Amino acid sequence: MKARESLLFTGGLVLDSELGTADRKDLLIEDGKIAAVGAPGTLAATTTAKRDASDRLIIPGLVNAHTHGHANLMKGVAEAWTLEASLTNGPWLAGTRDPEMIYLSTLLGAIDMLSKGCTACFDLFYEFPRPTREGFAAAAKAYADAGMRAVLAPMVADQSLFQSIPGLVDALPQDLRDTVGNFALASGDRIIAAVEAIAAARMEMPDTVTLAIAPTIPHHCSERFLRDCLDIADRHELPIHMHIAESRLQAVVARKIYQRSAVRYLADLGMLRPNFTAAHCVWLDKDDLDLLAEHGCSVAHIPASNFRLGSGVAHVRPMLERGINVGLATDGANSSDSLSMLQAMRLASFGARMFTGPREDWLHAHEVARLATLGGAKLLGLKSCGRIERGACADLALFDLNHVDFIPGNDSINQLVNCADSAAVTDVMVGGTFTVLDRKIVSVDTIDLRSRVADCVARLTAATSQARTLAGRLEPHVVAFAQSMSHEPLSIERRIRPEPR
Structure with a gap:
């Protein structure tokens, strides 16, 4: 995976997965890693491309x-x-x-x-x-x-x-x-x-x-x-x-x-x-x-x-x-x-x-x-992922704080979990390289993906028609057997049992 040499995100609202906080920070990305994390305006680098992230929530991928x-x-x-x-x-x-x-x-x-x-x-x-x-x-x-x-x-x-x-x-x-x-x-x-x-x-x-x-x-x-x-x-x-x-x-x-x-x-x-x-x-x-x-x-x-x-x-x-x-x-x-x-x-x-x-x-x-x-x-086993800190892999997801999911901006972490959907994702980076940029997949060509997948599904449907028919015959019997075993005793319950009708 080829990473761009250097990029500075400025002023982003950065999630700390360990502490469960989100604060304004600058992130310096070099050679696929997070080279530095600092308060806004403290990581100036003249040779670094800059990207204003003041309207972004930045989380580990x-x-x-x-x-x-x-x-x-x-x-x-x-x-x-x-x-x-x-x-x-x-x-x-x-x-x-x-x-x-x-x-x-x-x-x-x-x-x-x-x-x-x-x-x-x-x-x-x-x-x-x-x-x-x-x-x-x-x-x-x-x-x-x-x-x-x-x-x-x-x-x-x-x-x-x-x-x-x-x-x-x-x-x-x-x-x-x-x-x-x-x-x-x-x-x-x-x-x-x-x-x-x-x-x-x-x-x-x-x-x-x-x-x-x-x-x-x-x-x-x-x-x-x-x-x-x-x-x-x-x-x-x-x-x-x-x-x-x-x-x-x-x-x-x-x-x-x-x-x-x-x-x-x-x-x-x-x-x-x-x-x-x-x-x-x-x-x-x-x-x-x-x-x-x-x-x-x-x-x-x-x-x-x-x-x-x-x-x-x-x-x-x-x-x-x-x-x-x-x-x-x-x-x-x-x-x-x-x-x-x-x-x-x-x-x-x-x-x-x-x-x-x-x-x-x-x-x-x-x-x-x-x-x-x-x-x-x-x-x-990704020891350098899942966090935003110096030396960690630059695997990041950026969310648009101007998206309706984050308006009003009361609690960014709470809203990430309880409000956000994929429409708020603007950019995704893996190892310092953008895979999603401005809401578009850029890592691979997707122009003919739909037609190629449709062709595969058509071939699979034809090849598996007999297996599908047989599964349709077997399924009610298997499900009924599983249901018949539902009263076997266990020490725990993980489903809500309905009241008698």
């Missing part, structure tokens, strides 16, 4: 702690889907894609995120039937071309939805039982070999893209497969990112299979560690949170998806009280659609208020802003 680049072509397809409905439709949602489709899908998501002030993401990237070096390289190139940082993790499993949930196949009509009996992912050994090939080629990736591994959901992975993933992570020093207790059914199934929670099971396997991220974490109890805290794990909080799929509301305050690092995320475009970290901030704030207790337990605006910047940067 937002960091999306969990998304799925392969899902960006499926924006808007889900209506009244539960998580289990989404997983049932997974075969056609993910589809069998060539590198061009993977590139365009990833690029579309990157442009979407950048336009809304997000400069980095953790992408759990899926290919069927197994990940490939070519597909992975296409996704990495898309992020590099867009000018966005990414941690890219092959999302893998060796057991299908129907293999992983006891009793699910028996709940299907006989003809569908026979059909899903033929479902099979690539063998665990072949998937592990594919991930090894990607890890071996990691030095070929752009310098703004790093590698992780994502065994998708604990019970979708055999114990041997999880141990193989752990071995790869250990040998290649890779972060691990998994979906944990996203839905009530997942929490119930873990206890049926393991006779303990998924978090306890993973702790016993030795998978929990400081570079382990647990995504969603809706249905975790205090013992699970204690384990995550004890092992220094992070949590990706994903309120938009959890609301969209009816999964429940994750309780963030107990996580923060235990010192767990929490990052904020959107999930993929098939389950939260907009990829808006601004929306995620608002929903995180509102969702925290659904729990009984004093208002001091709510997430306050400065805390939410921290989750979306520093928390996410730490989760991604």
Whole structure:
């Protein structure tokens, strides 16, 4: 990523993510870094290009702690889907894609995120039937071309939805039982070999893209497969990112299979560690949170998806009280659609208020802003991002203080969380280079993007029509099975139960 040599922002209202304050400051950008931060008028440099920022709120670039680049072509397809409905439709949602489709899908998501002030993401990237070096390289190139940082993790499993949930196949009509009996992912050994090939080629990736591994959901992975993933992570020093207790059914199934929670099971396997991220974490109890805290794990909080799929509301305050690092995320475009970290901030704030207790337990605006910047940067391993201070990466998002979202200007941080949308984003910078300038994407040519994406979607629709029809037949049975398990006892509740009608 080539950065312009020097730029001075003058008089901007600058967010301090650590302190939760916003004050007028000058920022000097050199060689992709923040070279200096000072009071207005104190950083004069005759050779530096200057940009008046007195009508701008400048924040660290937002960091999306969990998304799925392969899902960006499926924006808007889900209506009244539960998580289990989404997983049932997974075969056609993910589809069998060539590198061009993977590139365009990833690029579309990157442009979407950048336009809304997000400069980095953790992408759990899926290919069927197994990940490939070519597909992975296409996704990495898309992020590099867009000018966005990414941690890219092959999302893998060796057991299908129907293999992983006891009793699910028996709940299907006989003809569908026979059909899903033929479902099979690539063998665990072949998937592990594919991930090894990607890890071996990691030095070929752009310098703004790093590698992780994502065994998708604990019970979708055999114990041997999880141990193989752990071995790869250990040998290649890779972060691990998994979906944990996203839905009530997942929490119930873990206890049926393991006779303990998924978090306890993973702790016993030795998978929990400081570079382990647990995504969603809706249905975790205090013992699970204690384990995550004890092992220094992070949590990706994903309120938009959890609301969209009816999964429940994750309780963030107990996580923060235990010192767990929490990052904020959107999930993929098939389950939260907009990829808006601004929306995620608002929903995180509102969702925290659904729990009984004093208002001091709510997430306050400065805390939410921290989750979306520093928390996410730490989760991604971006030690120099998520903050505005000397030596930090010049990853910045600028908001127009003349936009109606900030008029009147009563409290810029509160208004960032509770008012702002993407229309207020004027400029985005990654590593000192503008990716969005004067509200336009400038890092990559988008002129024919719409037509190229439309062509890909048309080809995917034709190629996956049979899988889509089959998913439509399976979906009501899977959802009914999940509903039948909703009364299985758990020690916590994360959804509001209606009164008797």
